[in-house]
Amino acid sequence: xxxxxxxxxxxxxxxxxxxxxxxxxxxxxxxxxxxxxxxxxxxxxxxxxxxxxxxxxxxxxxxxxxxxxxxxxxxxxxxxxxxxxxxxxxxxxxxxxxxxxxxxxxxxxxxxxxxxxxxxxxxxxxxxxxxxxxxxxxxxxxxxxxxxxxxxxxxxxxxxxxxxxxxxxxxxxxxxxxxxxxxxxxxxxxxxxxxxxxxxxxxxxxxxxxxxxxxxxxxxxxxxxxxxxxxxxxxxxxxxxxxxxxxxxxxxxxxxxxxx
Amino acid sequence: xxxxxxxxxxxxxxxxxxxxxxxxxxxxxxxxxxxxxxxxxxxxxxxxxxxxxxxxxxxxxxxxxxxxxxxxxxxxxxxxxxxxxxxxxxxxxxxxxxxxxxxxxxxxxxxxxxxxxxxxxxxxxxxxxxxxxxxxxxxxxxxxxxxxxxxxxxxxxxxxxxxxxxxxxxxxxxxxxxxxxxxxxxxxxxxxxxxxxxxxxxxxxxxxxxxxxxxxxxxxxxxxxxxxxxxxxxxxxxxxxxxxxxxxx
Numbered sequence: 001x002x003x004x005x006x007x008x009x010x011x012x013x014x015x016x017x018x019x020x021x022x023x024x025x026x027x028x029x030x031x032x033x034x035x036x037x038x039x040x041x042x043x044x045x046x047x048x049x050x051x052x053x054x055x056x057x058x059x060x061x062x063x064x065x066x067x068x069x070x071x072x073x074x075x076x077x078x079x080x081x082x083x084x085x086x087x088x089x090x091x092x093x094x095x096x097x098x099x100x101x102x103x104x105x106x107x108x109x110x111x112x113x114x115x116x117x118x119x120x121x122x123x124x125x126x127x128x129x130x131x132x133x134x135x136x137x138x139x140x141x142x143x144x145x146x147x148x149x150x151x152x153x154x155x156x157x158x159x160x161x162x163x164x165x166x167x168x169x170x171x172x173x174x175x176x177x178x179x180x181x182x183x184x185x186x187x188x189x190x191x192x193x194x195x196x197x198x199x200x201x202x203x204x205x206x207x208x209x210x211x212x213x214x215x216x217x218x219x220x221x222x223x224x225x226x227x228x229x230x231x232x233x234x235x236x237x238x239x240x241x242x243x244x245x246x247x248x249x250x251x252x253x254x255x256x257x258x259x260x
Numbered sequence: 261x262x263x264x265x266x267x268x269x270x271x272x273x274x275x276x277x278x279x280x281x282x283x284x285x286x287x288x289x290x291x292x293x294x295x296x297x298x299x300x301x302x303x304x305x306x307x308x309x310x311x312x313x314x315x316x317x318x319x320x321x322x323x324x325x326x327x328x329x330x331x332x333x334x335x336x337x338x339x340x341x342x343x344x345x346x347x348x349x350x351x352x353x354x355x356x357x358x359x360x361x362x363x364x365x366x367x368x369x370x371x372x373x374x375x376x377x378x379x380x381x382x383x384x385x386x387x388x389x390x391x392x393x394x395x396x397x398x399x400x401x402x403x404x405x406x407x408x409x410x411x412x413x414x415x416x417x418x419x420x421x422x423x424x425x426x427x428x429x430x431x432x433x434x435x436x437x438x439x440x441x442x443x444x445x446x447x448x449x450x451x452x453x454x455x456x457x458x459x460x461x462x463x464x465x466x467x468x469x470x471x472x473x474x475x476x477x478x479x480x481x482x483x484x485x486x487x488x489x490x491x492x493x494x495x496x497x498x499x500x501x502x503x504x505x506x507x508x509x
Contacts, residue, residue, distance in 0.1 A: 039363065047350075124348075131310050132346035136410075137335040137364045 027219045028211075034139065034146040044147040052113050052148070052214070053155030057162070059112055063104050064096070064163040068170025071095055076179050088181065089189035092171035097198045098258070101164035103250050106209030109156055110242035114217040117148055118238035121221025122231040130222070145218040149211060156210025157203040164202055201257040208253060209246045216242040261286045262307060262418070262450065267316030268474075269302055276302050277313070278474030284467075286321075289444050289451040291461050291482075293496060294471035295505065300454035301343075303471065304420050307452070308338060320418075332365050339411035343423040345403040347395035347410070354391035357381060357409045366414050380409040384439055401432040408436070412443055419444065421453040425460050437463035458497055461485075470496060472505060
């Protein structure tokens, strides 16, 4: 291929990527507008709160407890190389609250919630249920997207907070049962070391990741192709996009909160 | 009255509607026939605003449908039975039927909406016990009836039926055809139906329009359909492989 052809292809690719970002951003803005303006659908919000929040608790809890436990073991083993085993409570706390809690919960929500939202809405589109909503004088974004995104905005920070606590408790359990740490000292070190900024950053990350997860699920669902293949592609694409955007947003937010 | 004037719609290179003109007088039942992929569903969806035509104008009672400012009020005049039912899986049958009555400008108290839903289910031949079931628990014929009950729940002035008998056995198709005819007559509604089932056409239609090549090839009263002299219509209603409509083999 000649250099001009290659350049043209790169240009087209760049334009396509920019256009995709623009469409997602516009979709997110429209969603925000529908969240703020009536009519509201409290029943749909209630169902979304239950599905996204309450029913995600088991997977979030299990992910956090195993990660916290493994983190304690790793820090203990790593710290032993330079006689710093005592930092386990502090590092587990900071690692869970600042990074692992929000990121792992975000990724779990992307796997569980984004995929479910995308598959459900894509199926509704394929079976003309979205068209039926319109003919019944109901705006699909107001009825389907707004409650799910609002529910994610409310529940994912809570899930992150719970995940942080369970993760720390996982580290605590391993440290006190297997590594010989004193229980009271472990908890005191954890509480003393954590700052308000750590907790706030964790919850803000949770809110942003929740919005990303729900928006991507809704966006891919609403824009799915036809048939079973269309639903499959929408589901796969939504999870990939949500996961990558969550990790990118985590990098940006970490920079915002903790850059020196 | 619904009037479509020179409506064009293309999807990429596929020019589906190429200047469609059609008039459906108030209180009459128009059936649009034509082969698969000729744009019958697209035409219905253009009237409802689900698909935006590339050009042309659609008038409902003399007003440009695209220029309507109160979309909610505009859509409240319509009811639609979708080909696959398009029932909401997450809602029980009665909430599907009463969907419009539970929210928006036509909102009623829950008890009243449920009573209306059960009455509409009875009207389409379904027992009240069906009301609390979910769509996935119903047979195809029952789902069509629920879809029909939902289409008429708010007593719309205009009802669209998209392939109402597709996928049904001949007896159930006959039941649905009779129901549609009865309901349209008793409500005095304007109806637009799209189908390729000629039994449906004869049971439902006052007028028939044949869509082919993106335009209406022939339109007239159902009584004139059999001796129209139009070779396209003639081939279609007799299901002949030979004729001006190219059959893909």
